[in-house]
Amino acid sequence: MKHTETSNEGLKRAYTLTIPAKEIEARIDSEIKKIAPQMKMPGFRPGKVPANLVRKMHGEQLHAQSLNDVIRESVDSVMTENKLRPAMQPKVDLSEKYEEGGDAEVTLELEILPEIAAPDLKGLKLEKLTVPVTDKQVDEAVENVAKGQKNFEDAPKSRKAKDGDQLIIDFLGKLDGEPFEGGKAEDAPLELGSGQFIPGFEKQLTGAKTGDEKVINVTFPADYQAEHLAGKDVTFDITVKAVKVAGEMKIDEDFAKSLGLDSLDKLKELLRGQLEQETAGMTRTAMKRSLLDQLASGHDFPVPEGMVDAEFEQIWQQLQQEAAREEDPAAALKEVEAEKDDYRSIAERRVRLGLLLSEIGQGAGVEVSQQEMQMLMQQAAQQYPAEQREQFFKFVQDEPMAAAQIRAPLYEDKVVDHLFETADVKEREVTRDELQAAIEAEETAPAPKKKAAAKKKAPAKKETAKKADAKPAAKKAPAKKAAAKKPAAKKAPAKKAPAKKAAAKPAAKKPAAKKAPAKKK
Template sequence: MQIAEITNQGLRRAYSLLIPADAIAARVDARLAEVSKTIKMPGFRPGKVPPNLVKKMHGPALRGEALQAALNDGVNKVIADHGLRPATQPQVDVDGELPDDGDARFTVSLEILPTIEDVKIDDLALEKLVVPADDAAMDSALARLAESAQRTEPAPAKHKAKLGDTVIIDFEGKVDGVAFDGGKGEGMRVKLGSGQLIPGFEDQLVGAKANEQRTISVTFPADYGAANLAGKPASFEITVTGVEVPAETVIDDEFAKGFGIDSLDALKEILKDQLDAELGGLSRTYLKRKLLDTLAARHDFDVPETMVDAEFEQIWQTLEAEAAREADPAAAKAEIEAEREDYRRIAVRRVRLGLLLSEIGQRNGITVSQAEMNRLIGQEAARYAPAEQQKVVKFFQENAMAAMQLRAPLYEDKVVDFLIEKAVITERAVTRAELEAAIESDDETPTGHVHGPGCGHDHDHDHAPAKPAKKAAAKKVKAEAPAAEAAPAKEAPAKKAPAKKAAAAEASAESAAAAPAKPKKAAKKAD
């Protein structure tokens, strides 16, 4: 086997690979000896078919197997002999025609991971914004909880429904005088002012009384989920079967018992823990972003274009999907097209930061243990129906890339924790509103994600860019989308079970039945 380097430019490498005819023939003969022992052919006992006859019938297939095996060995030898760290799967091209016999010539092309000579992680200085969970925060949390658990009671006779009241309705909708699927329902509860229904629907129920009939005229939004209704005017025949008003909520021990908690003090302890965790998470989000900003400012090195292409493609596909759901898809698409180069630069930054975090982790012996991986796999399996959980566990055990992607968020957190431990941290007390505003304004700065050997997809940051309808929104979104591995994991062979209901302390949303519910936008999650 002959190997010669033909390209060495930046991170790009290319090698000519010649596999001699005699080496291929030797592999064919070895494979022929194997299959001749088991192959069946009419007129011969198993294992007694003459090798020359087997070769005559199966020679091309055997040569193909032998050539593929030799090629795999050759690519591995190229990587080993030159000490390469491939960024993505090497590309192999045949030089000329592939002969039926004789030497085989190939070109092996690849990009390698950069060598980061100077990792600058000393003298890190960061500011951490902290929000104390004080009495005011506790009062706000209790008020939100009381609002979410708001009970209602029948309104007095002849009471006219107002915003905040709940009306119970039977309805039938028609478009162009014809009833449509899903447009009829009974006993639907609608909290006026909640915005759960399409624009104009709830407004026309204000002032309604029990046992009243009304005709409501609305127009379905252009981006409504049902294509046959999107943008069309409709009328609904409404019968108001009841009106309910909010009941007074007293926040006391009885209130706490409604959530299965013994006392108000015990409820406050639970809420305090939740507040501490929530506010701590916000503080960490801001601190982590400032850490990544600092690392990005200190390091500048070439990154593999193939990795950038894969990262950009993931970002772009998500943005295009969001644009397609806008009221004016063409305008939304034009806006993101105008910012294509901005998104490309973001992809470059994410890949660079990811490679840097991976390098820092490797240099400092940061690992994810098997016990931690088992816990991660168990947590992922728990999201599926019980009958599917073992399949999910097996999937991650047998798919290295999927396991790497599951592992990546924990690995990244460990690297970030290591760097934060090294940094000089100064704390500044702020209000929750100030912290959220700081994160909001910082959303223009894109984050990184661990890339490189042993790293995978970042679930922590994997959030779809939100609608690019406004410049500010688009910039915010750029900061939230994650860096992705060039080779995505295969889809797990199981369907997720329906999400479990929230804890008792969270009230479930009222059912919209078959009513003209407002279409939901893709949720934007903080980085």
């Protein structure tokens, strides 16, 4: 095999590979020798089928497989010889002029990972903002638990329902005058003001009394999961069977025992632990963002465009989904579009941080163990129906990039923990509000290229800019096998769909469904 470099610009490389016909033919002969002893054919003893008959019967399949193997090995050889570290899956194409029996000309295009100088981590200084959990916060948490355990009692029939009251209703939903599937229920409990039904539903029942019959008009959200109802105007025939008021919940030992706990002190202990865990998570988030800000400000090196494109696409899809859930989707999307360059900068920052964290992790010997990887795969598999999980595991095993994506978040956390241990950390006690403000500070977002006038932020920009989920993209698996004829991309099995809710009872604001990969065919 001979190869020639045809392009060397920045991080982009391109090569032309010429694979002699004799190498392909030698591989086919080798494959025939492997399978011939296993073949059975009438008129021949087992393992005695002539090579020419094996070639005649399986020639096309053997040629395709052999060509694939030779191309893959040739690409690997070029990678090794030129010490290339691909940033993403290389593009490998077989010339359309190729004919069986001739030399194979292959083009190889890829982006490589940049050379990153070993970072100097001696100057890292971090502030650890801690929030002590007070008895008052624990008592408030207990009260919130009690509020969630309301006991509703029948109210006088003359009572007009208000927020906090519970209605027991029968309802029948109609689209264009006809009942629709999932739009009927009997003796359904509804707490006014809870936001558990679609927008406008509860508000129109405020003031209702026991025995009232009403027809209300509502519009399903544009992103409602039932497509035939999304954005549609419907009516509901309502019968109010009872109005109930919340009874007083006494916080005492019996209340704690009703929750399955030994005592009220045990409940407080449990809630204190939850609050401490929550604030510890917030503390870590603030520290991590400060750490990433310092790393980002102290390092500037070129990053592969393909990795930036992929990261930007993820950000952009999220923003579009969130804009679609706004009251005025068109205006929200327009505002996001106006800041497209800023989001591109965010994507570039994430990729650069991911590569830097990977370099630091490799230098420090940070690894994700096989046991941890198995745990991550098990967790990821829960997104798929039970009958497709085996298919998902095989997909991850066959697709190094998929495995890298699953591994990346835990690897990043391990590198960050390593940096926390090596940094100069000083603790400072703050209030919860001060900690929250530090997390929401705009310091982590990249500065826009042009100073824009103050305006309402586009949906989720703060979260997108600050999430700081830099992926250790540098720790990539080797390139996937090249194919003689480009096959359809292997896909993960379709994710498990959430159970359908009753048509009248979606959350007022629901998160956008994750886009599942197409089902493997």
